[in-house]
Amino acid sequence: MPRPPTMEDVARAAGVSRSTVSRVFQNGGERVSADATVRIHEAAKRLGYVHNLVASGLALRRGRQLGLLIRDATNPAYGHLHAEMNRAVQGVDRQLISVTASRHDYGTAEVEGLNRLIGQRVAGVFVGTGVTAAEDLVETVTATPMMIVGRPNDHPQIESVSYDERTHGRLMADAIAAAGHRRIAVLTAPLLYSRVFDLRMRSLAERCGELGLTTIPVDLLPVEHGVARALDVAREEALSCIVCPVDFVALDLLRAAVARGVRIPEDVSTVGFDGLGDGLDLLGLATVRLPVAEVAREAVTRMEALLVATQEDAEGPPPPGGDQGGVDATARARHLVIPGRFLPGRTLSSAPEHLRT
Structure with a gap:
């Protein structure tokens, strides 16, 4: 061996x-x-x-800085998360160092960003991106406490505080059904593009099935073609609603509808997710608002507890049987999900009578 x-x-x-x-x-x-x-x-x-944290007392040497790996901050969801994380970190008398990965990168830049944060000797790292698999993340950081924030996660070795995207998909399905819609288009993207989008749409489709609604999947990518395809499918298949996995896609769909002379919601309703962009209330977009501030506060609180626990482990005696490869993160990894709320808007109206069957 x-x-x-x-x-x-x-x-x-x-x-x-x-x-x-x-x-x-x-x-x-x-x-x-x-x-x-x-x-x-x-x-x-x-x-x-894997370094033995217990033997070295690694946690004792960490400073006051925490790292945040985040995706393209031009996306309102990530921009708001960055702002709220910074506010929450300042609230515990620490500083936040952030690295942004490109929205068009599918994992490489995220791993490189983690390495850059480690090189800054941060006390802990928050991962607020939606692409790199947890299995790859846990291999990247060998000694620095890490927590996933915002995105779905159930890895037994990585703590997380996330938006409850399963509930969000179900909330939207309930709202669509309550408005009398029975056949809807659902814009979908590969898991590699966004784990968040995938979970939202799968949860929505599952709930629609329970409610007796028919969902027609439509490829989202590339977005400008995806929204056009959705409008075509809605017309050809007599669908009364188009579900977009995020608000900025819903906005693209609204633009495409205007260019085609399609009326929203008279001809077809549409909805999005996130609820964070400026002016959405003026547009009347029906969406689900993410609980960004709550997630940020809880993530920072839990990171503080994780650092204290790591320090206590480092100060204690070695585990029985010698080196066990460091503190047992598996035993204390917790996964908290926090739900947002549905925001009604004019883009989701009652389905026309002839499309209710």
Whole structure:
């Protein structure tokens, strides 16, 4: 059976001395450059090296900074999350360092962003993106406490505070059914594009099935073609409502409808999700508003508790039987989901009588 990788193995793979690796994992990376710190963590990931937090007392050396990896902040959902996370972090007398991944990247930039945050020696990392799988995230951070915020997560080793997207999909389905709609188009995207979109639409379709509604999936991507396809399908299949997975797609659909002379909601209703963009109330878009402030506050509170727990573990005696690969994150990983609320709007009106059957 092969032996587990050691600190010496990490040092050779990263091209640094063993003492440099030791300073990164045990002494806060003092006098170690950010580039070298990143190389060391990357080497540890490749080799499967997991440092013993209990033996080193790693948590004792962390500073007052927390990191946030976030997706394209031009999306109102991410922009609001960034603002609320910053406010919540300041509330516990810490500073927030953020790295933004491109909205068009499917994971690479997110992993690189995590490595950059680690290189800044943050006390803990929040991951507020919707693409990289949790299995890849847990391998990326070998020693820094990490928490997923906003996006769906059920990984047993990563704590999370998320929007309750399952409930959001069901809330929207209930509102659509209450307005008398029976056949609807649902814009869908691959899991790789957005785990949030996928969960919302799957939950909505499941609830529609329970209510006796028929859902017709329509490919979302690329968005400008997806909304046009949805309008075509609604006309050809006599559908009375189009469900968009996010508000900015619903806005694109409204633009496409105007260009085609399609009246919203007289000819077809439409809805979105997020409820955070400025002016949505003036447009009257029916949507579900995300509980961003509540999620941010709870995430920071839980991160503080996680850092305290890690510190207590580091100060205690080693576990029975020797090195167990660090603090047992699996035993305390918790997943909290917080629901938002449905916001009615003029874009979701009663279905025409001839489309109610």
